[in-house]
Amino acid sequence: MPTHHHSAAGTGRTMFSGRLKATEMAELTTYEIRVRELLDEKWTNYFSPFTLTCGEEDTRITGEVHDQAELFGLLLKIRDHGLQLISVNTVQRS
Numbered sequence: 659m660p661t662h663h664h665s666a667a668g669t670g671r672t673m674f675s676g677r678l679k680a681t682e683m684a685e686l687t688t689y690e691i692r693v694r695e696l697l698d699e700k701w702t703n704y705f706s707p708f709t710l711t712c713g714e715e716d717t718r719i720t721g722e723v724h725d726q727a728e729l730f731g732l733l734l735k736i737r738d739h740g741l742q743l744i745s746v747n748t749v750q751r752s
Contacts, residue, residue: 686722686748689729693717694742705735716744 697710697717702745708721719736723729736743 665701683721686724688720688722688751689732689746690747690749691719691732691735692744693719694744705732708732720749 694716696712696715697705698712699710702710705719708719711720713720719732723732733743733746
């Protein structure tokens, strides 16, 4: 199936339509997601296998993601529990 890029009308942005190939995200990507709430240890099983680290005013949810579907699933869990999302960042491997 061919991949097409369309310019979003009047926005200067490009929209993607098509399918991603399995090889485009074959490696694991580590993400750090920050939420405003302080999550205690009862959340550990819910977000497993991700690691929860509490700061003074927020919690970092960190772990490896196999593909975009897994990342979106994690973001849906955050949304479904009404947690306030601060940021989503990839973590560079050293």
